[in-house]
Amino acid sequence: MIDPAYVSGLSAILFTIGLWGAFSRKNAIVVLMCIELMLNAVNLQFVAAAALWGDVTGWVYAIFAIAIAAGEVAIGLAIFLSMYGQHETISLDEVDLLKH
Amino acid sequence: MSGSIILEYALLIPLLPMMAFPVILFLGKMFNGTPGWINKTKEGGLIALPVMGASLILSIWLIIDSLHGTSGTTLFTWFESSWWDPATGAITTKVFNVGIYIDHLTIMLLFVASFLCFLINVFSIGYMNTDPINDNRNHRFYAEFVLFCSGMLGMVLADSFIWLFIFWELMGLCSYLLIGFYYERPSAAYAAKKAFLTTRVGDVFLIIGLVMLWNLFDGHLDYAYVFNPQNIAAVDAGSLQLALGMMFIGAIGKSAQFPLHVWLPDAMEGPTPVSALIHAATMVNAGLYLVARMFPFFAATPIGSMSTLAIIIAFIGGITAIMAALIAFVQMDLKKVLAYSTMSQLAYIFTGLGAAMWLANNGHMEAATIALGAALFHLFNHAMAKGMLFMAAGSVIHEMHHAHHEVHHHDHSDDDHSANDEDDDFDAQSMENMGGLASRMPITATAMFFGSMSIIGIPFIGGFWSKEGIIAKTWEVAFLEPSFFIPALFILCGAGMTGFYMSRMWLMTFAGKPKTEVASHVVEKTAWIPIPLVVLTFMTLTAFIWAGLEVTGWLGDYDSGHFHGFLSGILYEFKHIFLNHDITLLLLTYVAIGLSMILGPLYAMKLYGGRLEEGQKALPWMGWFINLSGRVNENSDFDNSAWANSSLTKSLHKRLHFDDVYDAAMLKIVVGCANLAALFDTKIIDGVIRGIETTAQDASTKVRSLTTGSARDYIMMAALGTLLIFGLLWGVA
Numbered sequence: 001m002i003d004p005a006y007v008s009g010l011s012a013i014l015f016t017i018g019l020w021g022a023f024s025r026k027n028a029i030v031v032l033m034c035i036e037l038m039l040n041a042v043n044l045q046f047v048a049a050a051a052l053w054g055d056v057t058g059w060v061y062a063i064f065a066i067a068i069a070a071g072e073v074a075i076g077l078a079i080f081l082s083m084y085g086q087h088e089t090i091s092l093d094e095v096d097l098l099k100h
Numbered sequence: 101m102s103g104s105i106i107l108e109y110a111l112l113i114p115l116l117p118m119m120a121f122p123v124i125l126f127l128g129k130m131f132n133g134t135p136g137w138i139n140k141t142k143e144g145g146l147i148a149l150p151v152m153g154a155s156l157i158l159s160i161w162l163i164i165d166s167l168h169g170t171s172g173t174t175l176f177t178w179f180e181s182s183w184w185d186p187a188t189g190a191i192t193t194k195v196f197n198v199g200i201y202i203d204h205l206t207i208m209l210l211f212v213a214s215f216l217c218f219l220i221n222v223f224s225i226g227y228m229n230t231d232p233i234n235d236n237r238n239h240r241f242y243a244e245f246v247l248f249c250s251g252m253l254g255m256v257l258a259d260s261f262i263w264l265f266i267f268w269e270l271m272g273l274c275s276y277l278l279i280g281f282y283y284e285r286p287s288a289a290y291a292a293k294k295a296f297l298t299t300r301v302g303d304v305f306l307i308i309g310l311v312m313l314w315n316l317f318d319g320h321l322d323y324a325y326v327f328n329p330q331n332i333a334a335v336d337a338g339s340l341q342l343a344l345g346m347m348f349i350g351a352i353g354k355s356a357q358f359p360l361h362v363w364l365p366d367a368m369e370g371p372t373p374v375s376a377l378i379h380a381a382t383m384v385n386a387g388l389y390l391v392a393r394m395f396p397f398f399a400a401t402p403i404g405s406m407s408t409l410a411i412i413i414a415f416i417g418g419i420t421a422i423m424a425a426l427i428a429f430v431q432m433d434l435k436k437v438l439a440y441s442t443m444s445q446l447a448y449i450f451t452g453l454g455a456a457m458w459l460a461n462n463g464h465m466e467a468a469t470i471a472l473g474a475a476l477f478h479l480f481n482h483a484m485a486k487g488m489l490f491m492a493a494g495s496v497i498h499e500m501h502h503a504h505h506e507v508h509h510h511d512h513s514d515d516d517h518s519a520n521d522e523d524d525d526f527d528a529q530s531m532e533n534m535g536g537l538a539s540r541m542p543i544t545a546t547a548m549f550f551g552s553m554s555i556i557g558i559p560f561i562g563g564f565w566s567k568e569g570i571i572a573k574t575w576e577v578a579f580l581e582p583s584f585f586i587p588a589l590f591i592l593c594g595a596g597m598t599g600f601y602m603s604r605m606w607l608m609t610f611a612g613k614p615k616t617e618v619a620s621h622v623v624e625k626t627a628w629i630p631i632p633l634v635v636l637t638f639m640t641l642t643a644f645i646w647a648g649l650e651v652t653g654w655l656g657d658y659d660s661g662h663f664h665g666f667l668s669g670i671l672y673e674f675k676h677i678f679l680n681h682d683i684t685l686l687l688l689t690y691v692a693i694g695l696s697m698i699l700g701p702l703y704a705m706k707l708y709g710g711r712l713e714e715g716q717k718a719l720p721w722m723g724w725f726i727n728l729s730g731r732v733n734e735n736s737d738f739d740n741s742a743w744a745n746s747s748l749t750k751s752l753h754k755r756l757h758f759d760d761v762y763d764a765a766m767l768k769i770v771v772g773c774a775n776l777a778a779l780f781d782t783k784i785i786d787g788v789i790r791g792i793e794t795t796a797q798d799a800s801t802k803v804r805s806l807t808t809g810s811a812r813d814y815i816m817m818a819a820l821g822t823l824l825i826f827g828l829l830w831g832v833a
Contacts, residue, residue: 019819022812022815023812023815023816023819026812028811031811031812031815092810092811092812093810093812095809095810095811096808096809096810097809099804099805099807099808099809
């Protein structure tokens with residue numbers, strides 16, 4: 001069995017990549033992908049912890065997180081679609097309606 | 101024991117009709133209009149008939165068994181409910197059961213309900229299915245009809261006030277549906293609404309009463325617990341009286357007593373079988389049943405503690421008896437006369453019940469049970485006679501329609517024969533269009549003849565036995581408790597008034613010469629209709645058998661020990677009525693008989709009597725009466741027009757202005773309150789919401805200027821915020 005410490009490390013790396021991507025990229029879809037990456041990094045951490053403690057709670061949480069992530073993607077893509085319909089772009093730099 | 105077998109099936113008595121309800125409704129929806137559905141099942145009538153027959157047979161079986169000592173039982177647990185008391189920490193579990201409760205009251209009403217429902221079903225097949233206005237919607241009638249019967253049968257068999265209330269409301273719903281059967285007529289829709297809302301006023305009080313009773317009896321509403329004298333003795337009589345008073349208001353609404361009586365005459369908008377059902381077999385008896393059920397409370401509470409309620413019951417009865425009889429004087433609509441007569445007769449029963457309650461509460465148990473028995477026996481007699489009268493009235497109206505159709509066929513292209521049709525000014529229900537039908541409708545005339553005699557209380561026929569009992573017992577109470585003099589006097593006068601309006605109705609319909617061409621073309625020919633009329637005529641005429649069995653004694657669950665056999669029973673009743681040892685009561689009996697048998701009919705003859713046409717002959721038992729009425733009428737010097745133009749008559753036509761006053765009160769109070777509520781809604785509630793909305797909008801506009809609008813910054817903020825929370829938690833830990 002792989003040492004849970006390695007899995008935790010991988011999770012931390014993935015999370016950092018995701019966080020960096022979410023901050024720096026301007027394409028909304030890429031940002032969404034980065035958020036997904038962060039979510040899955042956390043899932044990985046859940047599974048690793050579940051394996052370490054021998055407790056199924058972590059697995060159950062991972063399943064819940066996956067389900068919620070699926071819903072989130074569906075909503076996010078729908079928002080981008082309608083955003084594209086209105087602004088002809090999905091670049092985050094050009095969308096700042098909340099300001100005005 | 102044979103009893104246990106029927107007890108397992110007893111639940112089927114209300115359940116069978118209840119199951120027939122969806123069957124008829126959905127089959128009707130599927131096969132509506134097909135020849136098989138119309139001819140083979142009579143649009144559902146022949147589905148309802150065996151179901152009602154089965155209920156009747158099961159009921160009779162149950163009654164026979166219960167006469168051999170079978171009593172009610174708990175059948176199964178409906179549901180359990182537990183609650184936790186925070187003060188003591190104890191968990192209480194309460195079990196709600198389904199069961200049946202059987203005593204003499206139950207079996208009497210069970211017989212009345214199942215027997216009349218069955219006969220009315222037979223009648224409906226003749227009445228509803230041959231009237232073109234009902235084409236393709238009779239399945240709705242039969243479905244609602246069986247549901248109505250199921251409500252009554254279930255209410256009678258219920259073993260707790262909870263179930264009584266559930267079935268009570270089921271009846272309320274069905275009465276709404278059936279009164280509004282011709283919903284396309286505005287008057288019918290209005291009448292249905294009125295009936296539903298008026299009884300609803302009573303029902304609100306009923307449920308308040310039930311909640312109070314629930315509190316008093318520590319969460320019990322099942323009869324076995326609340327009727328136990330020890331449990332009643334543990335309860336504060338004053339609170340109990342208040343609770344029962346609330347329930348009594350519910351009974352007033354259901355049984356159409358003053359001041360909640362306004363719905364009953366309008367309920368005539370429903371088809372005639374529905375009138376028979378509501379007035380004789382089910383609905384109005386429910387209120388009486390509820391009050392009669394309260395009897396054990398009065399018997400077990402301290403002496404005199406509940407006299408007030410008994411007096412109120414008797415007063416409501418007395419007032420309604422005389423008021424309804426007065427209004428019935430001037431009604432021209434055949435069914436409306438009967439409607440007011442129902443109100444008046446129910447009021448007699450209420451007065452009798454009030455007397456029974458008073459006697460029971462003041463330690464005269466033997467007299468109380470006889471008074472209760474007399475009141476219930478009057479319920480029985482009235483149900484049989486009134487069911488018959490309504491069906492006979494239906495028969496008259498039905499044949500009038502047909503005759504009208506034949507006479508005026510050429511100038512009517514539409515095939516709508518409804519009685520209150522706007523573009524057809526002929527009113528088939530109005531007695532002004534009838535007359536001289538005795539020879540043309542012999543079976544109907546006979547049924548109505550004996551039915552009216554039973555309601556009037558002509559000696560030896562039907563209601564006589566019970567009405568005399570009620571009047572005598574009420575007067576007996578009046579000598580003990582002076583305030584009973586008023587209701588006692590009212591119902592004594594009411595006896596004479598009954599004699600007048602019932603004779604008037606019969607004479608206007610059946611005696612004299614036909615007042616319209618239509619009436620001279622009436623023929624009695626519709627199948628199915630005469631069957632219940634003949635059966636019920638027989639039932640009315642054989643009431644003396646019940647009297648001979650001293651039914652007034654055992655209906656009150658009281659074994660007098662006097663009963664030695666049928667003949668001696670009859671003799672006992674005779675002696676009791678005609679040769680009473682108490683000279684005052686004896687005098688009263690003869691006054692009551694004189695008023696109802698001689699004075700009332702005599703005035704009716706003077707005003708409305710008349711011989712039949714030349715060549716027309718009525719059956720011998722009616723012929724003498726018609727000839728007598730003709731002779732009295734010819735020698736009468738009574739001025740009809742003075743009476744017709746008096747202000748009393750005018751206000752009687754307006755139903756003593758009750759409807760006007762209620763309407764005005766509704767307009768002033770309800771509409772006023774509604775306007776206030778609307779003001780409150782628009783100004784205060786909407787104002788608050790709008791205020792919150794504008795404040796939030798203003799605040800957000802101001803906050804908006806602080807932000808960048810870029811999604812990236814928001815993600816950053818969220819991340820930093822999370823980090824901050826974690827940092828804080830770390831610090832705390």
